[in-house]
Amino acid sequence: MFRLISRILNLSGKYKNRIKSAFIFAFVESILSKMPIFIAFTVLIGFYEKRNTSQTFLYVGIGLVLVVLLQAVVHFLSDKLQSAAGFMIFADKRMELGNHLRKLPMGYFTAGNLGKINSVLSSDMAFIEEVSMSTIANMMSYVLSTLVLTIFMFVLDYRIGLIAVGVTLVATLLANGMNKMSLSESAIRQEQSEKLTDAVLSFAEGISVIKSYNLLGENSKSLTDNFVSSKDTSIKFENKITPWTTGLNIIYGIGITFILAVALYLNYQGTLGLPYMLGLILFVFDLFSPLKTLYGEATRLTVMNAALDRIEEVLNETELQDVGKNHISKSETSEPEICFNHVKFSYGEKEVLHDMSFEMNKNTMTALVGQSGGGKSTVANLLARFWDVDSGEILIRGVNIKDVSLSELMSEISMVFQRVYLFQDTIFNNIAMGKENATKEEVIEAAQKARCYDFIMALPDGFDTMIGEGGATLSGGEKQRISIARCILKDAPIVILDEATASVDVDNESYIQEAISELVKNKTLLVIAHRLNTIRDADNIIVIKEGNIAEQGTHSELVALNGIYKNMVELQSKNNGVKIL
Numbered sequence: 001m002f003r004l005i006s007r008i009l010n011l012s013g014k015y016k017n018r019i020k021s022a023f024i025f026a027f028v029e030s031i032l033s034k035m036p037i038f039i040a041f042t043v044l045i046g047f048y049e050k051r052n053t054s055q056t057f058l059y060v061g062i063g064l065v066l067v068v069l070l071q072a073v074v075h076f077l078s079d080k081l082q083s084a085a086g087f088m089i090f091a092d093k094r095m096e097l098g099n100h101l102r103k104l105p106m107g108y109f110t111a112g113n114l115g116k117i118n119s120v121l122s123s124d125m126a127f128i129e130e131v132s133m134s135t136i137a138n139m140m141s142y143v144l145s146t147l148v149l150t151i152f153m154f155v156l157d158y159r160i161g162l163i164a165v166g167v168t169l170v171a172t173l174l175a176n177g178m179n180k181m182s183l184s185e186s187a188i189r190q191e192q193s194e195k196l197t198d199a200v201l202s203f204a205e206g207i208s209v210i211k212s213y214n215l216l217g218e219n220s221k222s223l224t225d226n227f228v229s230s231k232d233t234s235i236k237f238e239n240k241i242t243p244w245t246t247g248l249n250i251i252y253g254i255g256i257t258f259i260l261a262v263a264l265y266l267n268y269q270g271t272l273g274l275p276y277m278l279g280l281i282l283f284v285f286d287l288f289s290p291l292k293t294l295y296g297e298a299t300r301l302t303v304m305n306a307a308l309d310r311i312e313e314v315l316n317e318t319e320l321q322d323v324g325k326n327h328i329s330k331s332e333t334s335e336p337e338i339c340f341n342h343v344k345f346s347y348g349e350k351e352v353l354h355d356m357s358f359e360m361n362k363n364t365m366t367a368l369v370g371q372s373g374g375g376k377s378t379v380a381n382l383l384a385r386f387w388d389v390d391s392g393e394i395l396i397r398g399v400n401i402k403d404v405s406l407s408e409l410m411s412e413i414s415m416v417f418q419r420v421y422l423f424q425d426t427i428f429n430n431i432a433m434g435k436e437n438a439t440k441e442e443v444i445e446a447a448q449k450a451r452c453y454d455f456i457m458a459l460p461d462g463f464d465t466m467i468g469e470g471g472a473t474l475s476g477g478e479k480q481r482i483s484i485a486r487c488i489l490k491d492a493p494i495v496i497l498d499e500a501t502a503s504v505d506v507d508n509e510s511y512i513q514e515a516i517s518e519l520v521k522n523k524t525l526l527v528i529a530h531r532l533n534t535i536r537d538a539d540n541i542i543v544i545k546e547g548n549i550a551e552q553g554t555h556s557e558l559v560a561l562n563g564i565y566k567n568m569v570e571l572q573s574k575n576n577g578v579k580i581l
């Protein structure tokens with residue numbers, strides 16, 4: 001428990017003192033809560049010794065009212081300090097985590113970690129922020145109450161005090177065992193909860209495919225299997241914990257009975273006076289109840305511990321190094337615009353780019369073509385530093401991209417992906433996010449250039465139209481053009497196009513081609529192309545095969561080479577009836 005408190009305090013940063021004060025108030029409150037029993041005990045002794053007068057009762061009355069009032073004030077202060085603290089700490093933590101996630105390599109997000117991120121951001125953080133402060137303050141007060149009462153037992157009779165300590169120690173040993181078990185079980189429960197989140201996400205994301213291929217039964221089975229496993233894991237957990245809590249209750253019961261029996265025996269022997277024995281009877285039932293509640297809530301502590309482990313695990317993921325202090329020259333240089341210099345890259349163990357070198361000059365178009373899985377997208381992703389190269393270097397205007405800040409690198413590059421993501425926001429804001437402080441005129445101009453102005457104005461709210469989650473209310477081609485408008489506004493000198501027009505209809509394709517022509521004017525362009533007719537005029541076509549450059553040159557040079565490219569062209573001409581040669 002103390003380890004957990006110190007973990008929470010470490011996490012709490014600038015709110016540390018606030019929480020410490022809350023704990024101190026909780027401590028005072030726990031002492032105050034025992035005061036009425038002490039007062040009752042004093043009155044009892046007064047009765048026995050015939051010392052009570054009417055004044056005694058007046059003082060007792062005033063004392064009790066004061067204690068109750070003071071307890072209410074202290075409770076209010078402790079509550080006020082601790083209740084908001086959890087939310088404050090985790091508002092900051094969420095920002096920190098958001099910032100951290102932004103700096104993680106893309107590989108982290110594609111390696112099945114979405115369920116974990118989701119659990120951490122929603123359930124783990126929500127659980128800790130809501131219950132951590134009050135639970136810990138309660139725990140502290142339970143421990144302290146037991147301590148105060150045990151000391152009182154010693155005051156009454158040291159032998160009874162020793163029994164109380166003995167019972168507490170046995171209960172603590174048992175509770176430790178229970179905590180260990182509960183900790184390992186809560187890891188299993190969390191793993192199951194992550195699986196469930198993954199299953200729900202994948203079901204929701206793939207719902208259209210699932211429906212169109214009539215896979216509903218099959219896929220909802222995997223979802224229901226996960227629901228069933230979650231239920232089973234929780235029941236198993238409860239079944240495992242019950243014997244421990246029952247054991248603890250038995251120990252407390254035996255402890256209380258033993259203390260009472262010893263007290264009666266000592267009174268019988270004449271070594272414990274009647275008022276002390278009566279006082280003891282007053283106290284003994286209260287003695288272990290705080291500990292009982294504490295261990296009853298121990299599972300919450302283990303869940304909290306496990307949740308903290310996961311939060312830390314995500315926070316400890318290695319970020320992409322963003323320490324570059326160098327700058328990419330904005331003016332003309334003699335260096336090529338982009339240079340891949342002996343680049344090697346692996347996803348995990350699998351090397352997918354082997355010693356790749358090529359150059360791109362300013363305002364030229366380079367096309368990457370080749371078989372699926374050859375490494376074209378990987379080349380583009382490395383240029384944007386979604387991952388870092390294993391060896392070799394990538395230079396923009398002679399500067400290694402690792403030596404500049406990620407934000408400076410991003411200001412150099414615009415990317416148009418095949419899969420467009422639009423935010424749940426207005427069309428205006430979706431375009432405006434391309435440039436900081438973009439004016440209305442600039443946004444409208446970009447929309448006109450990207451050939452989306454007309455369809456936007458035809459919408460009921462024009463630029464103020466809200467786009468549903470993932471841009472659901474627009475067609476694929478319209479979403480694509482909005483994303484191109486965003487890039488036009490960004491006006492970065494380097495543009496990466498990833499098969500941007502592969503999945504839209506002919507009408508949309510011509511609009512998109514027009515939008516792209518606007519976007520790439522006076523830009524250095526890297527195109528990942530599948531359809532060779534769109535890159536016929538490229539300044540350099542690079543044929544990538546199994547992570548190596550197999551051929552490169554202009555269209556006519558490569559056709560003359562009579563190699564892979566020529567084969568691809570012939571195949572596409574035959575299959576699509578499009579004349580490329």
Ligand SMILES: Nc1ncnc2c1ncn2[C@@H]1O[C@H](COP(=O)(O)OP(=O)(O)OP(=O)(O)O)[C@@H](O)[C@H]1O
Nearest residue numbers: 107110347352370371372373374375376377378379
């Ligand atoms: N995130 C990833 N994790 C592990 N392996 C990956 C990842 N992304 C791609 N790969 C693998 O790296 C290799 C190159 O993939 P890449 O996507 O770069 O090829 P590509 O030429 O762009 O293919 P396509 O034309 O089908 O898009 C492939 O074998 C692919 O399976």
